[in-house]
Amino acid sequence: MITISAFRWVPPFAQGQVRDLRVRWALEEAGLPYRTRLLEQGDQDKPDYRALQPFGQVPILEEDGRVLFESGAIVLHIGERTENLLPKDAGARARAMQWLIAALNSIEPHIMNVAVLGLFYADQEWAKLRRPSAVEFARHRLSCLAKALGDKPHLDGERFTAGDLMMTTVLRILPELVVEPRLVAYVERCTARPAFKRALDAQLSDFRAAA
Ligand SMILES: N[C@@H](CCC(=O)N[C@@H](CS)C(=O)NCC(=O)O)C(=O)O
Numbered sequence: 629m630i631t632i633s634a635f636r637w638v639p640p641f642a643q644g645q646v647r648d649l650r651v652r653w654a655l656e657e658a659g660l661p662y663r664t665r666l667l668e669q670g671d672q673d674k675p676d677y678r679a680l681q682p683f684g685q686v687p688i689l690e691e692d693g694r695v696l697f698e699s700g701a702i703v704l705h706i707g708e709r710t711e712n713l714l715p716k717d718a719g720a721r722a723r724a725m726q727w728l729i730a731a732l733n734s735i736e737p738h739i740m741n742v743a744v745l746g747l748f749y750a751d752q753e754w755a756k757l758r759r760p761s762a763v764e765f766a767r768h769r770l771s772c773l774a775k776a777l778g779d780k781p782h783l784d785g786e787r788f789t790a791g792d793l794m795m796t797t798v799l800r801i802l803p804e805l806v807v808e809p810r811l812v813a814y815v816e817r818c819t820a821r822p823a824f825k826r827a828l829d830a831q832l833s834d835f836r837a838a839a
Pocket residue numbers: 645646647648672683684685686687697698699700
C-alpha cells in the first residue's frame with residue numbers, strides 16, 4: 629500500500645494548498661488507494677523524517693521500502709501507472725512532462741514570489757516596494773501561459789495530463805493573480821474533475837479531524 633506524508637494540521641490559509649494535494653490528486657486519477665503518514669509540527673525536523681526528505685517538507689511517497697520526495701517527481705512516478713496522467717504515445721508523454729516542469733519551474737517560482745511577500749512580509753517596507761514588480765512579472769508569465777493554452781481545454785489539447793494537474797495546483801496558489809478568463813476557466817475545468825474533488829476532500833477532512 630502506498631503511504632504519503634502530510635501535515636496533521638496547518639493554519640486555515642494553507643488548508644487546501646499543501647503540496648500533498650498534488651499527490652493525492654494523482655493517486656485519485658490513477659485509482660490507487662493510499663494511506664497517510666500525518667506529521668505533527670516539528671516531526672519534519674526529526675532525523676528519521678529528514679533521512680527521507682532532506683528539506684523536511686511534505687509530501688513523500690513510500691511504497692515497498694522505496695521512498696520518493698518532491699511532488700513533481702512523485703506525480704511523474706504515479707503517472708507511469710496510468711494513461712490518465714501520462715499518455716502512452718511518446719510525443720504526448722514528453723509534452724505532458726514538459727508542462728509539469730513548466731508549472732514547477734517557469735510559473736510556480738513567480739507566483740510564490742508574490743505569495744511569500746504577502747504571507748510573511750506584508751508589513752515590511754522593502755516588501756511593499758518589491759510587490760508591484762513581482763506581481764507584474766507573474767502576470768506577464770501568466771498571460772504567456774494563457775496564450776499557449778489558447779482555446780484548448782487542456783495544455784496539450786483535448787486530453788488532461790500530469791501537466792494540467794501540476795499547472796492547476798500552481799495556479800490555485802494565488803487566485804487573485806489568475807485573471808485571464810481562459811486561465812480561470814481552465815482551473816475551473818480541471819478542478820471540476822471528480823479525482824480533484826476527492827483529493828481536496830481527503831486533505832481537508834484530515835485537518836477537520838485534527839481540529
Ligand atoms: N518542492 C517541494 C515543496 C514542498 C513544500 O513546499 N512543502 C511545504 C508544504 S506545502 C512544507 O512541507 N513546508 C514545511 C517546510 O518547508 O518546513 C515539493 O514540491 O514537494
